[in-house]
Amino acid sequence: MTEQFSYSADREPASAAQVRALEALLIEKGVITETTVDKVLGYFESEMTPLNGQKIVARAWVDPEFAQLLAKDTPAAIAQLDLPEGMAGAEGEHIAAVLNEPGVHNVVICTLCSCFPWPVLGLPPYWYKDPVFRSRAAREPRVVLSELGVPLADDTEIRVWDSSGHSRWFVVPERPAGTEGWTEEQLAGLVTTESMIGVALANQPSAA
Amino acid sequence: MKLQHNLGGLEGLDSAPLDFEKRVFVQDWEKRIFGIHAAMMALSESLRGALPGYDMDAVPTAFKTIWTWADLRKGAEAMNPFAYFQFRYYEKWLGGITAYFVEKGYLTQAELDAATERYRESPGTALPSSHNEAIDQQVIRYLREGDSPRRGPATPSFAIGDRVVVGNPPTGEHTRLPGYLRGHTGVVQRVFEGNYTYLCSTGTDGLGEPMPVYIVRFEPAEIWGDVAEPNAGPLYAELYQTYLSAHTPKDGDK
Numbered sequence: 221m222t223e224q225f226s227y228s229a230d231r232e233p234a235s236a237a238q239v240r241a242l243e244a245l246l247i248e249k250g251v252i253t254e255t256t257v258d259k260v261l262g263y264f265e266s267e268m269t270p271l272n273g274q275k276i277v278a279r280a281w282v283d284p285e286f287a288q289l290l291a292k293d294t295p296a297a298i299a300q301l302d303l304p305e306g307m308a309g310a311e312g313e314h315i316a317a318v319l320n321e322p323g324v325h326n327v328v329i330c331t332l333c334s335c336f337p338w339p340v341l342g343l344p345p346y347w348y349k350d351p352v353f354r355s356r357a358a359r360e361p362r363v364v365l366s367e368l369g370v371p372l373a374d375d376t377e378i379r380v381w382d383s384s385g386h387s388r389w390f391v392v393p394e395r396p397a398g399t400e401g402w403t404e405e406q407l408a409g410l411v412t413t414e415s416m417i418g419v420a421l422a423n424q425p426s427a428a
Numbered sequence: 429m430k431l432q433h434n435l436g437g438l439e440g441l442d443s444a445p446l447d448f449e450k451r452v453f454v455q456d457w458e459k460r461i462f463g464i465h466a467a468m469m470a471l472s473e474s475l476r477g478a479l480p481g482y483d484m485d486a487v488p489t490a491f492k493t494i495w496t497w498a499d500l501r502k503g504a505e506a507m508n509p510f511a512y513f514q515f516r517y518y519e520k521w522l523g524g525i526t527a528y529f530v531e532k533g534y535l536t537q538a539e540l541d542a543a544t545e546r547y548r549e550s551p552g553t554a555l556p557s558s559h560n561e562a563i564d565q566q567v568i569r570y571l572r573e574g575d576s577p578r579r580g581p582a583t584p585s586f587a588i589g590d591r592v593v594v595g596n597p598p599t600g601e602h603t604r605l606p607g608y609l610r611g612h613t614g615v616v617q618r619v620f621e622g623n624y625t626y627l628c629s630t631g632t633d634g635l636g637e638p639m640p641v642y643i644v645r646f647e648p649a650e651i652w653g654d655v656a657e658p659n660a661g662p663l664y665a666e667l668y669q670t671y672l673s674a675h676t677p678k679d680g681d682k
Contacts (some may be wrong), residue, residue: 235522236457241543242526243460244555245535250490251471253560256567257463260640263571293463306572310469313576324661331436333501334517343462345447346449349517351435355444358608359437359648361656367446377661382436384604385641385666386624414450 222399264343267304273340273390273416274408275301280319281395281407290317290392290404298340311388312339318381319392320418325376326391327365327418329357330383337388341413357419369420391418398425429599433507434607437652458518465521468495470570471563474627480573487566493532496575498627500524502602578622579638584669590616591675594643594667600631605671612651613675614644617664623670641668660667 230261246252252391276298276339280287290297294317298307306312315337318326330336331354336344357364361378381389399407402425414420453459471491475482503524504512515523530537547553586592596610597603604626620641629636644667648660 232455232457233551234544235519236455237544237547237551238526238540239457239460239464239522240547240551240553240555241540242522242529243464244547245539245543246464246529247556247558249534250560251534252464252467252489252490252491252565252567254555254558256461256467256564259564259568260461260463260466260571263568268571279469309572309574310466310570311574313574314578329436331608332433332499332604333504343452345452346454346517347447351513352441352445354446355435355438356439356444356446358435358663359652359655360442362657362660363442364446370447374659379661380663381607382663382665384606385668387666388622406573 248347264338268306268309268339269342270309270340270411270416271408272329273337273353274411275303275404276317276340277392277411277416277422278404278407279316280392281399282404282409287319287392291319296334304339307339309339311335312337312365314386314388315340316389317392318379318389320394322394323376324379325365325372325418326379326380326381326393327357327361328389329354331355331358332384335383335388337390340390341416345413347409365419370420380395385390390416392416393418393420393422396422396424429603429606429610430505432505432507432512433599433603433605437655438605439655441506453518454516455518461518461522461525465495465500465525466571467567468525469497469575470567472496475570475575477574479578480569480575482566482569484566487562487636488560488590489563489566490534494628495528496627498630499528500601503527505526505602527539577624577626579625580623582620582622582640584619584640584642586619586640586669586672586674588616588619592616592642592672593674593675594644595671597634598632598672600633602628602630603633604630604635604668605633606665608651609646609665609667612644612646614650614665615647616642618643626668635668639669641666642672643667644672 247254280290294315295308334344334349361380410423415422439647471489472495474494474496476484493595504520593613594609623638624641625638626635643664648656
């Protein structure tokens with residue numbers, strides 16, 4: 221999208237200097253401390269990552285009762301797992317899972333901004349925030365998924381969820397065939413961030 | 429309503445390639461503005477009314493104003509619609525957050541320009557030294573406990589299965605109503621337990637006071653007409669009650 225606009229070579233160094241200046245001044249003025257930004261980033265690098273979502277999905281694959289509860293009362297289900305403290309924290313206050321099933325595929329979008337279930341998936345990747353994706357996925361999800369290489373049958377119902385309110389949605393993809401007897405840990409390795417937003421399927425065992 | 433309120437389903441983008449960039453940050457500097465934004469939300473005066481009961485008086489920060497998602501979104505929604513597409517995601521954050529601190533008087537443009545110049549000349553210069561555990565603790569506590577907008581029991585006017593029509597209120601400076609749904613008819617799929625407030629009053633747009641929220645199911649053919657995808661499945665949006673009214677047959681069955 222941005223390619224059609226002029227892009228000065230100076231753009232990144234200028235922004236880098238500006239954000240550094242802003243952070244330095246905010247520290248000097250006592251708004252934040254020297255360590256505040258690093259602590260925020262550390263929190264998202266070590267605790268609130270897609271690993272949490274992968275574990276939730278893997279449990280849903282091996283435990284039908286858990287999957288049922290996840291669909292009905294997502295926070296209650298998540299609270300049963302041994303995940304980092306804060307799963308109902310910032311941008312996780314009202315997390316809601318939607319489950320794929322044979323013949324039904326869910327896609328989560330945010331046409332107004334970039335709402336994303338931070339504790340489950342971490343921070344949103346760039347494609348999710350791209351205006352072209354946000355625009356196209358709302359009206360032509362089947363074409364978009366096809367362009368992204370998602371093999372869906374023509375009669376699979378695609379359900380689109382636009383995150384305009386308080387809920388932060390994520391998708392539980394279908395369990396791939398050929399994974400019978402796998403441990404939750406092995407299964408979690410097949411679950412990508414993209415599959416938990418609905419623009420991919422879980423990886424096949426051969427690709428793991 | 430601005431273009432950025434109405435991105436969903438824009439026509440003419442069919443041939444626009446998707447930029448499937450999977451990284452969260454494409455430049456290191458973007459991480460810093462994200463961290464500043466998260467800290468601002470965690471130190472915001474608006475948290476005085478938050479459900480976790482944050483003791484904001486015990487947090488020795490110089491930040492004494494309100495900063496929420498609504499403020500960040502207002503910045504992006506206030507932009508010239510074409511400029512909105514000219515800037516990358518975190519560039520918009522950097523512009524909006526910087527302008528906020530200048531506008532609120534935390535720093536002057538001259539201070540910022542001088543400091544920016546210093547960091548342009550010597551990018552490796554260390555940040556000023558300052559330690560204050562209480563500030564950082566509040567920031568992490570906010571990330572762990574959040575700021576749920578749920579307030580009081582639900583007082584819904586609509587029930588599951590009701591047909592509802594989406595209104596078309598003036599957007600003012602901020603809205604949570606996707607433009608492409610305005611004027612369209614859907615069916616209530618779910619009524620949330622509890623009422624929900626919003627981060628701020630959106631004025632004539634209608635948000636702010638606790639109110640019911642619904643998941644409304646729309647049929648793409650009703651929204652998009654001839655340019656809907658063949659065999660399209662349902663589209664669900666989560667809508668505040670203020671945006672909805674009861675469907676009456678005279679509105680026309682589509």
